[in-house]
Amino acid sequence: MLAHLINGISLGSIYAIIALGYTMVYGIAKMLNFAHGDVIMVGGYVSFCFMSYMNVPAPIAVLLAMAICTVLGITIERLAYKPLRSATSLAVLITAIGMSYFLQNSALIIWGANPKAYPNIFKDIEAFEMVGGARVSPVAVVAITANLVIMIILTLFTSRTKMGKAMRAVSEDKGAATLMGINVNFTISMTFAIGSGLAAIAGVLLCTAYPTLMPTTGSMPGIKAFTAAVFGGIGSIPGAMIGGILLGVIEILARAYISSELADAIVFGVLIVVLIFRPTGLLGKQIHEKV
Amino acid sequence: MSITKKASAASKKSFINYGIVIIFYIVFQILVSTGNITSALKGQLIPIACYMIMAVSLNLVVGISGELSLGHAGFMSVGAFTAVIVSAAMGDASNPARLVVSIVIGALLAGLAGFLIGIPVLRLNGDYLAIVTLAFGEIIKNILNCLYVGIDEKGIHIAFNNPDAMGMSATGKTVINGPMGAVGISKISTFTSAVVLLILVLIVIQNLVNSRTGRAIMAIRDNRIAAESMGISPMKYKMLAFTLSASMAGAAGAVYALNYSTLVPKKFDFNTSILVLVFVVLGGIGSMTGSLIAAGVLVVLPELLRKFSDYRMLVYAIVLILVMLVTNNEKLKGRMDIFAKKMRMKVSKGGKK
Amino acid sequence: MSKSPEVKLVNVPSPNFVPEKDLGKPLVLEAAHLGIDFGGLVAVDEFNIGIGATEICGLIGPNGAGKTTIFNLLTKVYEPTRGTIMIGGKDTHNMTPVQVNQLGIARTFQNIRLFDKLTVEENVKIGLHNHMGYHTLAGVFRLPNYWKEEKKAHERALELLDIFGMADLAGVRADSLPYGAQRRLEIVRALATGPKLLLLDEPAAGMNPSETEELMNNIRKIRDEFQIAVLLIEHDMNLVMGICESIVVLNFGRIIAKGTPSQIQGNPQVIEAYLGTHRG
Numbered sequence: 001m002l003a004h005l006i007n008g009i010s011l012g013s014i015y016a017i018i019a020l021g022y023t024m025v026y027g028i029a030k031m032l033n034f035a036h037g038d039v040i041m042v043g044g045y046v047s048f049c050f051m052s053y054m055n056v057p058a059p060i061a062v063l064l065a066m067a068i069c070t071v072l073g074i075t076i077e078r079l080a081y082k083p084l085r086s087a088t089s090l091a092v093l094i095t096a097i098g099m100s101y102f103l104q105n106s107a108l109i110i111w112g113a114n115p116k117a118y119p120n121i122f123k124d125i126e127a128f129e130m131v132g133g134a135r136v137s138p139v140a141v142v143a144i145t146a147n148l149v150i151m152i153i154l155t156l157f158t159s160r161t162k163m164g165k166a167m168r169a170v171s172e173d174k175g176a177a178t179l180m181g182i183n184v185n186f187t188i189s190m191t192f193a194i195g196s197g198l199a200a201i202a203g204v205l206l207c208t209a210y211p212t213l214m215p216t217t218g219s220m221p222g223i224k225a226f227t228a229a230v231f232g233g234i235g236s237i238p239g240a241m242i243g244g245i246l247l248g249v250i251e252i253l254a255r256a257y258i259s260s261e262l263a264d265a266i267v268f269g270v271l272i273v274v275l276i277f278r279p280t281g282l283l284g285k286q287i288h289e290k291v
Numbered sequence: 292m293s294i295t296k297k298a299s300a301a302s303k304k305s306f307i308n309y310g311i312v313i314i315f316y317i318v319f320q321i322l323v324s325t326g327n328i329t330s331a332l333k334g335q336l337i338p339i340a341c342y343m344i345m346a347v348s349l350n351l352v353v354g355i356s357g358e359l360s361l362g363h364a365g366f367m368s369v370g371a372f373t374a375v376i377v378s379a380a381m382g383d384a385s386n387p388a389r390l391v392v393s394i395v396i397g398a399l400l401a402g403l404a405g406f407l408i409g410i411p412v413l414r415l416n417g418d419y420l421a422i423v424t425l426a427f428g429e430i431i432k433n434i435l436n437c438l439y440v441g442i443d444e445k446g447i448h449i450a451f452n453n454p455d456a457m458g459m460s461a462t463g464k465t466v467i468n469g470p471m472g473a474v475g476i477s478k479i480s481t482f483t484s485a486v487v488l489l490i491l492v493l494i495v496i497q498n499l500v501n502s503r504t505g506r507a508i509m510a511i512r513d514n515r516i517a518a519e520s521m522g523i524s525p526m527k528y529k530m531l532a533f534t535l536s537a538s539m540a541g542a543a544g545a546v547y548a549l550n551y552s553t554l555v556p557k558k559f560d561f562n563t564s565i566l567v568l569v570f571v572v573l574g575g576i577g578s579m580t581g582s583l584i585a586a587g588v589l590v591v592l593p594e595l596l597r598k599f600s601d602y603r604m605l606v607y608a609i610v611l612i613l614v615m616l617v618t619n620n621e622k623l624k625g626r627m628d629i630f631a632k633k634m635r636m637k638v639s640k641g642g643k644k
Numbered sequence: 645m646s647k648s649p650e651v652k653l654v655n656v657p658s659p660n661f662v663p664e665k666d667l668g669k670p671l672v673l674e675a676a677h678l679g680i681d682f683g684g685l686v687a688v689d690e691f692n693i694g695i696g697a698t699e700i701c702g703l704i705g706p707n708g709a710g711k712t713t714i715f716n717l718l719t720k721v722y723e724p725t726r727g728t729i730m731i732g733g734k735d736t737h738n739m740t741p742v743q744v745n746q747l748g749i750a751r752t753f754q755n756i757r758l759f760d761k762l763t764v765e766e767n768v769k770i771g772l773h774n775h776m777g778y779h780t781l782a783g784v785f786r787l788p789n790y791w792k793e794e795k796k797a798h799e800r801a802l803e804l805l806d807i808f809g810m811a812d813l814a815g816v817r818a819d820s821l822p823y824g825a826q827r828r829l830e831i832v833r834a835l836a837t838g839p840k841l842l843l844l845d846e847p848a849a850g851m852n853p854s855e856t857e858e859l860m861n862n863i864r865k866i867r868d869e870f871q872i873a874v875l876l877i878e879h880d881m882n883l884v885m886g887i888c889e890s891i892v893v894l895n896f897g898r899i900i901a902k903g904t905p906s907q908i909q910g911n912p913q914v915i916e917a918y919l920g921t922h923r924g
Contacts, residue, residue: 032418080612087619089418090359094572095619097565098611105605223425223561230422259452261470265433268426275423276411495784502783502790503769503776503797510759510770517757520719521837522745522774531780577761 003135004256005249010140012248013147014209017202018225019232019240020154021195027171027235028191031089034096035076037222038103039196043069043203044118044213045111051119058121066200073196074189082185100219107215118211121204139208146201151241154194158237167191171235224251224264227271233284242282247271305497308579309490312343315587316486323482331594339590340485341547344492346570346582348539351496353568354577355505356532357512358413359421362428363540363567368435368559369404370397370541371548375473376440378549379466380447382477390479394488394545401541402534404431409533413526428564435556440467472555473548480550488546492539497579499535508532573614663889666696670733672748672841672873673718678727679897680717687713688897691727695841700867700874702884704908705894706917711877712754714894715843718875719751720744732840746774748840752830752847754877760819764810764829767818768801771836775800804832807869808862823850828859835866842866844876848883856880860887885909893917 018040025033043065050061080099084092122138158164169177170187178184206221207213224247232243247267254266274282319336322328349363374397381389412423439450443463450456454469467473499505510518511525519525548554570589574581589607596603617623671694678691688710695701703711716722718729720741729736731747739747750771759767769776776797778789805811808828813821821829827847834842847863848856860883867874878884884891885905893901893908895917901908908914 026418032421080616083616083620083623086621090353090572090576091615091619093359093421094569095612095615097569098608098615101604101608102612105602105608109602109605223429227422227426230419234418259437261437261452262433265430268430271426272411272423275415275419279415279419498784498786499780502780502794503773503778504780504783506762506766506770507773509762509766510773513759513761514757516721516741517753517759518770519741520721520745520751520753521771521833522742523770524740524742 004252006136006140008249008252009245010137010143010209010248011252012228012245013143014202014205014244015221015225015228015248016147016241016244017143017150017198017205018221019229019244020150020237021199021202022226022229023232023234023236023240024167024191025195026229028167029081029188031081031092032096032226033081033192033195034093034222035099035103036195036199037218037220037225038100038107039069039073039076039199039218040203040206040222041107041213041215041218042072042103043200044207044217045107045116047200047204048116048118048207048213051121052116062201062204065204066197069196069200069203070193073192073199077189077192082188104215104219111215113215116213118207118213120211121208137209139205143205143209146205147241147244150198150201151237154237163187163190224267227268230281231271231274233278233281235285236281236283239281239283301501304580305493305501308493308497308583311580311583312486312490312493316482319482332591335590335594336482337480337485337550338547339587340482340489341543341550342567342570342590343583343586344485344489344543344546345540345567346574346586347489347492347496347579348536348543349567350571350574350577350579350582351499351532351536351539353571355496355500355512356508356529356536358529358533359417360424360533360536361421361561361564361568362408362424362426362431363536364559364561364563365424365428365431366401366405366537366540367544367547367563368431368556370394370401370538370544371554371559372435372438372467372473372544372556373397373400373541374545375476375548375554376447376466378477378479379442379464379475382442386479387484390481390484390546390549393479393549394542397545398538398542401544402538404541405534405537406530408537409530413529413533425561425564428559428561432556432560435467435472436470438467439465439469441465470555470557472553472558474553476549476552476554478550478552480546485546485550488542492542493579495535495539504528504531569611573611663696663699666699669697671695671730672697672699672732673875674730675718676728678714678717678724678729680713680722680725686897688717690898691717691894692899693892695873695875697840698867698871698873699890700863700876700888702888702891702905703875703877703894704879704881704884704891705900709894709917710897711894712845713897715751715845715877718744718843719749745837745839748838749843750834750837750839750841751843752827752834752845754845754849756823756826756830758818758826758829758833760817762818763814764805764816764818764821765798765801765814767829767833768804768836769797771804771833772797772800773837775836775838801836804836805829807835807866808832824855827851828862831862831866835870839872841873841875844874844878846877846879848878848880853882856883859883863887 018036021036022033025031025036046068047061047065050056050064051058056064076099080095081092084095125138158168166177166182166187167190169180169182170184174184203218207217225244228243228247229240231247232239232241250270251263251267255263258266323333345363345367349360352358352360374393377396378389378393381392408427412420412427415423437452439454439457441448441457441459441463443460445460448457448459448463465474507518507523508528508531510521510523511528515525570586571582573589574585593603593607596606617627673693673695675691675693679689680687691714703714705711713722717724720736720739731744731749734747736744736747759770776793778793782789802811802814805814810825810828810832813825818826818829827849831844831847848859851859863874864887888905891903891905891908892899893914900913900917901911
């Protein structure tokens, strides 16, 4: 039970890191970035290439993957989303879906359809022994720690720094933010940069925990993380963390105790129940339309 | 004066769509009978018609009702697997009756699923509705993955998660085999039946849109609060559009399923829902003509791009992004309009000479 | 938590101040002790009003006084925190906007809310929705009833549009109309629902004096022809003083004066509310 719980929190932490990317982008650009899950996949492949083909040490490979994903995120935003700033949300959504197809098929051409075996970064580290004999893998510990650290840094970033405050201002009201002298386009680019950098970290963690890497690796975790973001209240940073962790725990427990076939159905079922009672998620703001 | 003109314009638009479908039917019937068609394309005819039904029925939700649904394939799968069971249970019935009953029951069950899902879901708006419909689509897929159905002389046996629990006799035949999906389907769908269904669906949608019910649905889309103040209940009409659309997707699923000998639930996952949404958006939200053409072209396009082999889906993705950018970016759109105008002027000048 | 300033209630007439001609008939609207709080902030309090069967009543007050909030309470966009609203003698407690419309209350909106992508005629036909007697299936299968009722609705829509001389705009998309015509269309659309009480939220906003003059005549014409009551919010004092038989003045969510136009014009509280007080 304890082991399942810790595994759940670990998986949930990975979801939470991905969900942060969704939630920040949604908060600021009011768009569902469907390609976000595929940036995770790119992060996985890039770090894989550095480690397996060039023997780059793992920490440096992670940093390089982050750098490349950040650039990728900014590029995607500039090329595909920025020209649609004034278009309908549906148009932007379809473009994001197109971008998701583009990334998946590019990966298919570059790296092929065969799954790659992701190297175990923590192979020299023994699994930790917990009270009661449960064993906890090092990747679980790293995922949970990384999630907490990212959470704290992001919270401080958005509340203390000038850039973070600009982000919050843009997410409240783009027009007013522009009048206050905030460069809205740059702020949105920065949000994509942060989200994509986080996606790279999530990609490495995800591939270490589940070491088969395919062009579609990012899509299901992407959808689940998006669900987690909605679950916690989209646009809310602590919401993404709570949503992610709850989702991970529910998924692992359902897999262990109910049915592995139905685990995803249960996860989505819980989401629906939450949204019925709290239509904007656990920590989401209730918005009333002005009449 | 202008009113009668307007009314006739609406019915003219409807007839254009029937015309498109009939021409599509005749052209391919001729191609098939003269043997001028690749077998790959021939095999795509029924799926194309089914995807056209999917596209126009999703357009009823997205374009007319204004709600974003990402779970349309889920309803298609309900219709598909229901039809497979019904058709297997009616094993000895003559073909047209067997097909029609399968489609009707498939559509009814999909409509029921739409109704049950609509109750909680349609209270949410915008992106929340999108994610919840997506979730429902995945739940339906997951449940079908665990479903086992068999038929023996005592009737239909249904089990969940465990094929042995069906308790069939030795002569029993498995119809739906969990993640392996439906097996041993008798292929009773025909291109003609698919096209007839498509025309039926178009008639229902277009007549609905031009009636008081359709106007109420569009009123809620354009301004929910104003519609309420006119005494129109948003929930009632949103439900009507959503349920009707779900049952149409179920009918499409039924025809689709009875065209293959085996069918896995995974066929109707999130990607299929997205595919249909892409048809709707590329064809123009709210435009049935656009949905028909986009569905037709985009189902055939990957076939045509076959010579690009590995690159075809990449090309597809790039085309999708470019079309969205050109049609939705103000600057690019303006430039395209000017370009189109110039071209038209040139053409008309040339004509005058 | 209450942040509303102290307002001295002086010279407030009885809540059921109704013009003489409507005295014998039942009131179309009666609201008593109506109030709503938004998260501890009292937006409207102790709002009492009675509107006679064919009365034209003006609701005026400075910006932010709570006038539109009162419309939203009467039409059940908001559920009141306290008080009762009776429409045609029926208590509207826990009713939805749809239900109160069916009781006979229709409104226009301050920020125009037309069905933008539909034509002018379709907008009016949506107003006629509940008066069209055919079933969804009759529409889908084009049964005789469909054609009969659609024809009737088409003629009725043109008749109603003709009140404002807009019949020739019937086929135009609503969002391509000029601003003034959009406001007029909202009135026609509300009228199409067959109300006993019409609520107009700043009907003359953005209109020039001659358009306003025409609007005044039309509001009077609507009242006389349809024998209905009108409650209107307006900042244009010429219009308010010109057509209203009674006026209610609101400030900080409370009624500060009620009376006939001439009584209101001379009321010191009203002048103070509009022009401010000396501080010293």
